[in-house]
Amino acid sequence: NAGVTQTPKFQVLKTGQSMTLQCAQDMNHEYMSWYRQDPGMGLRLIHYSVGAGITDQGEVPNGYNVSRSTTEDFPLRLLSAAPSQTSVYFCASSYSGGAYGYTFGSGTRLTVV
């Protein structure tokens, strides 16, 4: 009964470093998304996927890459970390996101120094 699992929960990066935030779900959901949450900005969509092999950009995609090789996994890659990417990142999955909403992971707090 894991739901959506995100790792790590906390991370500190130096400017210019790269890293991958992991996301896995065990509910056989087709739809998965990555959001970032910043104070006063709500949740903004970074990238999303409607199924294995299919991804698309959201509202704030610059500096991030995604891939969806399996239904279960949807990793988010930071190519060259910048202080502006300091944020809390959420992965979410859904059977039918627009109609039933998403199940969220517990988030990753990322600090870029």
Add this chain to the structure above:
Amino acid sequence: AQTVTQSQPEMSVQEAETVTLSCTYDTSESDYYLFWYKQPPSRQMILVIRQEAYKQQNATENRFSVNFQKAAKSFSLKISDSQLGDAAMYFCAYGLQGGSEKLVFGKGTKLTVNP
């Protein structure tokens, strides 16, 4: 593009009292879905309530209910008999079925519950 607006950055309520959080949205669609999510200090996003736009009846989940005004594009959340555990950020969200299936979120309202 669809937008969701929460005009109250912060609200407070006394324990056992009732509070209403506001949400408005902009869309040209006629068939859509609306949600309220709760984010307590633990950071976990929890779905509180869901409304289908084609249903006139307002959704209710225990102490949580909505006032859905489709013509006015308004979707407020009413919390009755407020409890200390209701203290959290509350986010309003909009979704469409078919296509991208993504959700659009408002910026949130921070609710404080005073004992």
